[in-house]
Amino acid sequence: MMRQRRLSLGQRLTLAIPYLWIAAFFLAPMLLIAKISLSHAVLARPPYEPRFLSSDTLADIWAKAQSFTFDNYRALVADSLYFDSYVSSLAIAGVSTVATLLVAYPFALAMARGPRQWRPFLIGLAAAPFWTSFLIRVYAWIALLKDEGLINNALMALGLIDAPLQMFATTGAVVVGIVYSYLPFMLLPIYAALEGQDPSLREAAADLGASPLQVFLRVTLPLSRDGVVAGALLVFIPAVGEFVIPDLLGGSDTLMIGRTLWNDFFANHDWPAASAAAIALVVILLAPLLLWERARLREEEGRR
């Protein structure tokens, strides 16, 4: 452990600027919704009670604090809409993560085993869509998946189907949208893990009598585990809270918590309920986050 020491004036100034920003526009708002989640909804602006005012005395604050309630959290479990949204979000995110992995792994493997001088170009090309608008990429799928869209037209022209398949506005479309949008997040860590592998390890395994399949299962796959874990978390965590994809590609029966939250906040103006749901979502995501942090720390230690 390094001894705690005072920072110089310049250093403290350097730290203070981003720190104040984070405190004012991230920590304070998060604390505020934690507080709102304990309040109850009223018809006012802002639509919740109690509110603390700068003119409040300590006694006022104490009196108002008495009205804090955990009802909103109880409602999360009792209200089937919220409960189903959580379950369905986790399920959709889980299925999408597995699907993304199945698409990304062979893709990453093909790039990592490609000619050395081509690899930077290939990985650059695979990562480039990440820089384009997320909204537009999701939108592009509407034209493909609609009843009168390109895929249905092509299939009908080929005579494979007689009537359009219902693909748009389904949960399946949401999964496709997530796989498509988050593919680079899965691709890059897996590629990095595979590209860093020493080729002589595979040669050694083959030399010791392993078949190509055994080489893959016993050497390549276990050594890329860290990349797979990182990629899976990078896809799963944002997918759980996703709003745009279920809203544009999903049907009215596709429940996802991001969308439910949005509607409760904007359409129903039930701020306390939405705040409680948001806090609960953060808590649910904390488990994979801690896993992620542990993996990251382990990686950092390994580098040292």
Next chain:
Amino acid sequence: MSRFARFGVLAAGFTFLYAPIVILAAMSFNASRLVSVWGGFSTKWYAALLENEPLIASAKISFAAAVLSAAIATFLGLLAGVALARFRAFHSRMLFFGAVHAPLVLPEVVLGLALLSCFVAFGIGRGFATLVVGHVTLTMCFTTVALLAALRGCDPTLEEAAMDLGATPVQAFALVALPQIAPAVASAFLLAFTLSLDDLVIASFATGPGATTLPMRIYSQVRLGVSPQINAISTLLLGMVALALGGSALVMLLGKRRGL
């Protein structure tokens, strides 16, 4: 993996990634309003864009917000990166580290909701300023991560050498560290710019009347279905990104040649 299989996988992968984008761009030149009918080549949807004043106004707002918020986020990210990479352990380092990185993994809906509640509770009128604040908060975690990695990758003994030769700490940073992380600063700015330009969720919460962003306009149109004008503006945005990516790849290449 055989050469043949490798080629097949790469072809399939890149088709999956690029086909929807290419089809979207192609459709923006379709004279027909219908997705399924090719009505001949036309640029009429682009011409129509020029007359769509609300869309142009939104594009201007989005662009201004993106430039401003990316500049602020890069500056804040640079300061935070320096603090995390170069300072001795300070008391609340863990809290700072966590708070800086949290928005990376926090669902945007949650961050947006928190920001909106905060603006309303403190009676702050929503508009362009709150939009920029929201985008800076969203993007500064990305710029911090990028710049922190760049600073960690650049040898701190170089800055010590500069101080040993008489440079003040600020001079040592400006003359030695900054030139080396310049490509990272540029790409952090571009990343923040792109994220801000693209963001729908935070903007919907943080902005107010009179400051409707381009993604918000696109979104409200898209909910009603495929629209040729949206295809056109999307293609323009995609083209801009392609240009920017080509440009930054060139900068990287030149930087590499200069031995950085």
Next chain:
Amino acid sequence: MSAPLLSIEGVTKKYGAIVALDGVKLDVGAGEFFALLGPSGCGKTTLMRSIAGFETPDSGAVRLRGEDLAGVPPHRRPVNMMFQSYALFPHLDVFENVAFGLRRKGEKEGAIRARVSELLEMTQLAPFGARRINELSGGQRQRVALARALAPKPALLLLDEPLGALDRKLREETQFQLKEIQRKTRTSFVIVTHDQDEALALADRVAVMRGGRVEQIASPIDIYERPATRFVAGFVGETNFVEGVIARDDGLAFATTFGRLPRAQCALPEGARATLSIRPERIEVAREGQGIAGRVEDYVFRGEYTLLRVRVAPDVVLRVGAYDGRFAIGDDVKLTIAPEAGVLFAAAA
């Protein structure tokens, strides 16, 4: 020595439970070439960084020309450092690297050009001024680092393992260059190294460090011939350690398991357990005649001499330098050790 240029007065530095420097005291004179020698982790690098101002001692003082440097930041100290990694600026060419310190002093362009040219000349880098750092060889980089550190005319130059990254052949050549440059510039050099050959070859005086303490400060010859502690004897050069007891029967003697050796006067009382340190080349070896009987177990040809491993007792093998004659495994030999050849240390309690 009159007033020393640099004096380290009881400097202590701890990192948590680890004591990096433990009351270090030493002086460096003007124009002196001084070496800090020790194994890794002995505190020599921490001491050097404390002199440069990158570490703050917990207690004690670092004085330059009598002035306490506490609280003076690195950029205001008239001390320059040549980093182990060289720390050359990759975005600047050779000329601008060397000029860096002069520009910070705000010198005039003409003066900077003159001084940089002078240094590039001295370090045989004159044709390379416009080169980038990644276009230079290891030896050239080392010389740029030296020129850059010398450019602002420091009162004291610190060199952190300056030859560590060079290959063997280049290293010897560079040793001579370093000495010559030190003589020409009349700057005090303090070199940090774990390589005893380097320290002995370069320095006027050597401080041997271990576990944050100074074990001995002396000239290279004295360090080698009269090590103050058993650690110094073992760390600098090759040696044999022979356990025994101080005796005085018929004359001064040192009683060992393989016989009685003559010894010089020493402060240890009679009957005390002691260790004799004796260098391989100080043991005389002959095929016959008087002396300790032994048998050659193994040998290594070293060019100017052959190092023999001679068993003199069931549990004692001595390393002996043989300068002439050929020996084979199994040869019987006689060894003689002169009274003044070795150094006696009290055995560790």
